[in-house]
Amino acid sequence: MLKALHLGLGLFAALTIVLATIEGALRLVRATPWNKNSLRSLMAVVISLIATAIGGVALVISGEHPKEWLHLLYVALAIGLIPFADNAAIPLPSNRKKGLYRFAGGITCLLVLTRLYVTGHH
Secondary structure, eight states: OHHHHHHHHHHHHHHHHHHHHHHHHHHHHHTOOOOHHHHHHHHHHHHHHHHHHHHHHHHHHTTOOOSSTHHHHHHHHHHHHHHHHHHHHTTOSOHHHHHHHHHHHHHHHHHHHHHHHHHHOO
């Protein structure tokens, strides 16, 4: 049951990452500034990934563990990638570049999430 919950939370987290990536792409194309949708998508990503990580900790405590322990490193990367991209973009002069950073952070996060799934899957 914990495994199914963890997987479900992971799928939900993937959806939030996709939405945050799309939000960045829209800002890139439209050259719009950071807005409420930017904040909402950022918070959704962080909260969903932390909830998924907590589910993973519950799995480890119950005796289940990821196939590879690098899974834990990928979790830290996934949680921090989009916030890092957003923060790195703050000094940039154009809204397009800021959107590009969010978009690139989101794509990278999706790749890390794919790797997360592979390293945790039994």
